[in-house]
Amino acid sequence: MAQDSSNIELEMGALDFVPYTPKQNEEYMCEKQREHFMGILTRWRQSLLDESNRTVSTLQDETINHPDPTDRASQEADMSIELRNRDRERRLIRKIEESIALLEVGGYGFCDSCGVEIGLGRLEARPTATLCLDCKTLDEIKERRQF
Numbered sequence: 001m002a003q004d005s006s007n008i009e010l011e012m013g014a015l016d017f018v019p020y021t022p023k024q025n026e027e028y029m030c031e032k033q034r035e036h037f038m039g040i041l042t043r044w045r046q047s048l049l050d051e052s053n054r055t056v057s058t059l060q061d062e063t064i065n066h067p068d069p070t071d072r073a074s075q076e077a078d079m080s081i082e083l084r085n086r087d088r089e090r091r092l093i094r095k096i097e098e099s100i101a102l103l104e105v106g107g108y109g110f111c112d113s114c115g116v117e118i119g120l121g122r123l124e125a126r127p128t129a130t131l132c133l134d135c136k137t138l139d140e141i142k143e144r145r146q147f
Contacts, residue, residue, distance in 0.1 A: 028117050029109045040127050045096045048089045055086050095128040111135050
């Protein structure tokens with residue numbers, strides 16, 4: 001299922017980076033570009049890991065057994081939402097680590113399906129992208145037809 005862009009904005013919102021401006025005739029995914037994306041990915045991963053650690057601390061601190069059933073239900077609902085968010089972020093961390101591994105071996109930035117350049121703008125908008133815009137669009141069309 002495709003994740004909407006508002007979720008990506010929320011997850012990457014804490015990351016401040018200057019968009020990369022390639023020099024004229026600069027080769028795609030040159031060393032400077034790889035360093036740029038490595039910085040984005042590692043900061044994003046660390047931000048998610050820090051948030052996860054804060055959640056663990058909060059959940060350990062909030063193990064109060066409320067006598068009021070309404071308060072207890074509210075606390076359990078809050079914990080459930082928090083745990084679902086952390087699970088989603090855990091999967092995202094795995095995708096970030098896969099992107100970092102691709103960066104290290106030189107495969108980052110190229111479409112898994114057709115092999116063309118994904119593009120700097122798309123990668124800055126979605127650093128874990130593995131498909132070019134055309135292949136992703138086709139993928140989403142196919143996905144919609146299955147339902």
